[in-house]
Amino acid sequence: MCQHQDELERLNTRVFIVTFGTLPAAQRWLEESCAPFQVILDPQRTAYDAYGLERSLRRSWNLRTLWRYVQLLISGRRWRGIQGDSAQLGGDFVVDREGFLRLAYRSHDPTDRPAVEKILRLLNTLEEKDE
Amino acid sequence: MLSNGDPAPDFSLLTVDGQPASLRDALRQGDHVLLVFLRHLG
Numbered sequence: 310m311c312q313h314q315d316e317l318e319r320l321n322t323r324v325f326i327v328t329f330g331t332l333p334a335a336q337r338w339l340e341e342s343c344a345p346f347q348v349i350l351d352p353q354r355t356a357y358d359a360y361g362l363e364r365s366l367r368r369s370w371n372l373r374t375l376w377r378y379v380q381l382l383i384s385g386r387r388w389r390g391i392q393g394d395s396a397q398l399g400g401d402f403v404v405d406r407e408g409f410l411r412l413a414y415r416s417h418d419p420t421d422r423p424a425v426e427k428i429l430r431l432l433n434t435l436e437e438k439d440e
Numbered sequence: 441m442l443s444n445g446d447p448a449p450d451f452s453l454l455t456v457d458g459q460p461a462s463l464r465d466a467l468r469q470g471d472h473v474l475l476v477f478l479r480h481l482g
Contacts, residue, residue, distance in 0.1 A: 323471040328478045335456045348456045359449035361441050399479035404448040408467050419479035
């Protein structure tokens, strides 16, 4: 997502990264990965709950997730431990400028995310509709 | 369970810089909003 910052701006889209992690962990993540976007802290997970995001230890730590961590470590990423509730699952949501959900994607496990291209196509469609 | 076409729930939280952030304020500026809820993988 971070590489598409210019396109998201062109599509008049504001990006909020929501995290249940601690402030130091969020600052570190911001510096290492995605500096241009706003990061919101949700330690009580009120927004996670409002958007229906589930907790599942079994799904959070399945083989796909473990394999992804192995790949990250092999590629040189440092292990910093898990901050907060490691059973919490994530998701991606597109809200149009009228405040209605146009994409509600809840991850089955931490490796499961919608394709960025799909999100950009949807935002393009919303922009064309409003022109 | 929320699905496409439903009104998006508002939230009022703080950014890492300590600034207030809410969905309503972002929408008031006329933008679409993409919410990325992180999981422990990032």
